[in-house]
Amino acid sequence: MTVGDVMMLQVNFKSGKPVYLQVVDQIKSAAASGALQSGESLPSIRPLAEELRVNRNTIAKAYAELESQGVIETLPGKGCFLKANHSPLKKDARRKMLIEEIDQAIVAAHHLQVPRGEFVDLVRERFDLLEEKQRAYDHAKSE
Amino acid sequence: MNTSNPAIEINHLTYAYSKADAVQDLSLSVARGKCYGLFGRNGAGKTTTMKCLLNLLRPRAGRVRVFGLDPNQREVEVKRKLAYVPDAVAFYPWMTVRETLDYLASFRAHWNRDIERDLLHRFRLNAAQKTGALSKGQKTQVALTAAICPEPELLLLDEPTSGLDPIVRREFIETVIGAYQESDPGNRTIFVSTHLITEFEGLIDEFTVMDAGRAVLTLGADQARERYQKIRARFANPAPTVEFKGAMHTRRDGRELELIANGEGPQIVEQLKLLAPESLTSEALTLEEVFVATLK
Numbered sequence: 001m002t003v004g005d006v007m008m009l010q011v012n013f014k015s016g017k018p019v020y021l022q023v024v025d026q027i028k029s030a031a032a033s034g035a036l037q038s039g040e041s042l043p044s045i046r047p048l049a050e051e052l053r054v055n056r057n058t059i060a061k062a063y064a065e066l067e068s069q070g071v072i073e074t075l076p077g078k079g080c081f082l083k084a085n086h087s088p089l090k091k092d093a094r095r096k097m098l099i100e101e102i103d104q105a106i107v108a109a110h111h112l113q114v115p116r117g118e119f120v121d122l123v124r125e126r127f128d129l130l131e132e133k134q135r136a137y138d139h140a141k142s143e
Numbered sequence: 144m145n146t147s148n149p150a151i152e153i154n155h156l157t158y159a160y161s162k163a164d165a166v167q168d169l170s171l172s173v174a175r176g177k178c179y180g181l182f183g184r185n186g187a188g189k190t191t192t193m194k195c196l197l198n199l200l201r202p203r204a205g206r207v208r209v210f211g212l213d214p215n216q217r218e219v220e221v222k223r224k225l226a227y228v229p230d231a232v233a234f235y236p237w238m239t240v241r242e243t244l245d246y247l248a249s250f251r252a253h254w255n256r257d258i259e260r261d262l263l264h265r266f267r268l269n270a271a272q273k274t275g276a277l278s279k280g281q282k283t284q285v286a287l288t289a290a291i292c293p294e295p296e297l298l299l300l301d302e303p304t305s306g307l308d309p310i311v312r313r314e315f316i317e318t319v320i321g322a323y324q325e326s327d328p329g330n331r332t333i334f335v336s337t338h339l340i341t342e343f344e345g346l347i348d349e350f351t352v353m354d355a356g357r358a359v360l361t362l363g364a365d366q367a368r369e370r371y372q373k374i375r376a377r378f379a380n381p382a383p384t385v386e387f388k389g390a391m392h393t394r395r396d397g398r399e400l401e402l403i404a405n406g407e408g409p410q411i412v413e414q415l416k417l418l419a420p421e422s423l424t425s426e427a428l429t430l431e432e433v434f435v436a437t438l439k
Contacts, residue, residue, distance in 0.1 A: 013344055016372065016427035018365040050321045053313075054345035055178050056328055 011052050019054055023062035028071060031082055033130055034137035038084040042072060148211030150175045150297050150332035151196065155205035158191050165191040167356040176329040180343055180350035181336040182434050188356040189336035193301050197227055226290035230302035232282050236275025240285055243274050251293040258322055262288045265318055280311040287319045298323060300335040304342060312342050320346055340431040347430065352437050360437050364430060371428040372408035376400045376420040383418055387411050391436055403436050
């Protein structure tokens with residue numbers, strides 16, 4: 001099975017988010033859920049570009065971004081691979097980045113009138129869902 | 144040669160066939176390795192612009208440069224670096240696909256047989272067939288194959304998909320562009336004119352919208368989708384008749400309100416929230432919708 005089969009990347013031109021960032025985020029969530037495991041190769045640029053009907057520049061930009069974030073590495077002549085322990089950043093820096101994202105989600109929760117307790121429950125729920133997915137992929141691997 | 148020259152540079156280009164200007168004071172620049180779209184309705188001046196790049200027409204005013212070269216002074220050098228696919232392709236109908244490709248290859252210093260084989264296979268083209276018996280879509284496929292095999296640094300496509308059925312259109316354009324950019328992507332530039340924007344949505348890096356010979360908008364594709372938003376609100380009562388600053392178009396229909404925002408989407412959304420709508424959504428415009436909104 002190739003990575004492309006499992007990951008099912010898709011782009012949405014109506015989201016207003018740059019297309020390359022959509023690819024970056026989807027590969028990061030595939031890595032988090034276990035759909036893409038460390039050492040596995042990413043689809044090469046041309047077939048992925050053709051499948052998503054986007055310019056290869058877009059995919060190349062997404063891969064360059066993932067590489068600079070330390071999520072993937074490029075082995076010359078072999079392609080791009082998911083790195084094992086993928087953040088090169090110190091723990092403090094990683095926490096700081098996460099805090100920014102959490103703050104944004106909290107602001108969104110406020111405007112959507114989702115109270116604190118419900119928000120925290122939602123976070124737990126989403127974590128459970130992610131772990132369930134990880135177990136499913138691990139299970140599929142061991143078969 | 145200076146390798147930092149853009150693939151295409153057009154400065155204040157003006158061209159007139161008779162009294163009316165077909166292209167008026169057009170300026171744009173296409174960086175190497177990009178896929179650049181020239182969008183416009185029929186008669187907007189797209190083909191005239193292409194023809195000035197090819198030295199098929201001489202600018203009345205302004206100048207064009209291809210890799211820093213004047214197509215009029217250095218025609219052979221310029222043509223060696225590019226391939227052009229016009230909107231209507233014509234081949235000698237008595238030649239087979241094989242003979243046509245060999246004939247076209249004879250004008251080129253370089254011809255990549257692997258790309259040729261790959262594309263003939265993907266398009267399921269029969270090399271032994273006479274080109275006179277090909278459908279319009281198949282002729283375009285042969286023309287595109289012939290444009291890509293020399294691996295030119297610049298590919299000029301003038302309405303490459305007009306007149307083709309939607310399935311064929313969707314299928315082959317990304318195949319062709321993917322094959323073209325496969326080797327040395329930093330030096331593979333595409334300049335494509337079209338009014339059928341949807342199929343190029345994901346392929347375009349940057350574009351210019353032309354109207355009546357003039358450039359009315361030049362923008363990166365991602366920036367365009369970030370900047371232009373369609374905002375919809377539904378109210379419990381008839382939609383309020385409030386002015387929204389930064390709204391390009393406003394449409395009221397009973398309890399519903401639809402606005403097209405240009406860069407001020409977030410402010411408009413905030414303003415709408417204060418009016419307590421029942422529902423409020425916003426989404427990016429596609430490039431085709433940006434095109435339509437710009438020309439309205």
